[in-house]
Amino acid sequence: MGIDLNFTKGQGTGNDFVLFADPDGELTLTPAQIRAVCDRKFGVGGDGIIRAVRSANLPDGAAALAEDDAAEWFMDYWNADGTPSEMCGNGIRVYARFLIDHGLVDLADGDTLAVGTRGGVRDVQRNLTGFQVDLGRWRLDGGEPLVRARNLPVARPGLGINVGNPHVVVALADEDELDTADLGYIPQLEPEPAGGVNVEFVVPHDPLVVDGVGRIRMRVHERGSGETLSCGTGAAAAALATRHWAGAGAPNQWRVEVPGGTLGVRMFPAEDGEHVGLSGPAELVFDGVLGLG
Template structure:
């Protein structure tokens, strides 16, 4: 499945997932190829989501993955209603199925900024850690070298977002912890939007353009919402 080009291998049920398996499956040359692995399960009346990055590390949240989980659960009759709750590592998150899929990413918290290579990065948590800079055109930034350096320099690793405010929206590229640069990062889009709104650079609702397309982020008083597409690419079986 994919959301804005951020692609995932999805398992259902109690399939045992471990780091070595994730690394093998996500390898784009010797495996299936993906940015990460999602496991979808049921806990009573709720859906459960677990997520692993391509390097095998378990992650707290994945916004694009949450949209894929929502679509998978509805299309495979794990739920009947188009609005339901998904349990994640960082708490319960509401989702709504329509022509696009809206998912709740929860509250955002801000930490202290830090300077790196002449840019100011703000620490932003969307349940998972981000460093976000807003200003320079991300097309002119060496995302790979700076993103990797900041990921390695941060205890536990971090996602790194490079954005510029254009009109009432944001152009964004994201280096994802344990993956590298991806075509889209859902939590990264929310982190950048929340920072731009906090700095009074945008209103509470905005379009975020990433290499894989665009999504809408809405900042509310106590939570945030991400709206965008999700799609089943193919089904298969492991030998």
């Protein structure tokens, strides 16, 4: 028996998502249904699906409530290929916009919205560009694998960084290399990480720092989605990697240009270590109903 999916299409710097409300956790889509919805020719089209569900109403939400009992809502995020993901930096901002615009939460200026994710609870606030999210404590993780990408002549060393989900960041020589790389193909890593990884390719601006703000340009191949116009956690990882390579004196504020726009990244101290924050726009584009078999 088919179902009608009442959905909203949203995007943050071109990273686009299909969102739907299921507060009681009654509508779990299959991987095949997720792939069908995200298909850009036969479905709605999107880099992933986000289900708005109360943390108390799904198993993954128990850990979120144990971490912070204010995390009433859980961002149940699935990649376009039907696989689950720990976190999505652009997606969580769009998710906050969805919850507010659909009357599921109130978020006044200065208030904080705690959102459960598979990567842990994340705090979201409004700001002038849209929303900012504390991605939590980051860590160097995944070593320095060699990365090969189509149209890049030689393998490049990457830097593994975890910001709630895994990334490998690769520095390229210039803008031409960044533009030439064909990220429609999955980059090959040696050694290959278990479970896959998001791969960011980065070029610094010249000069790197202007008025105390670092500036880089980035493209990304997201596991489970392919090349996307933006990746929020990837932008944070790219800024962290560039600061790491730049060494002492590198700034803690960054502007990251992605094909879909510009994101802000900020590193700041917290009780459990250094955190990284992400800011940028979040827009809801249209609502619709899609019949699913």
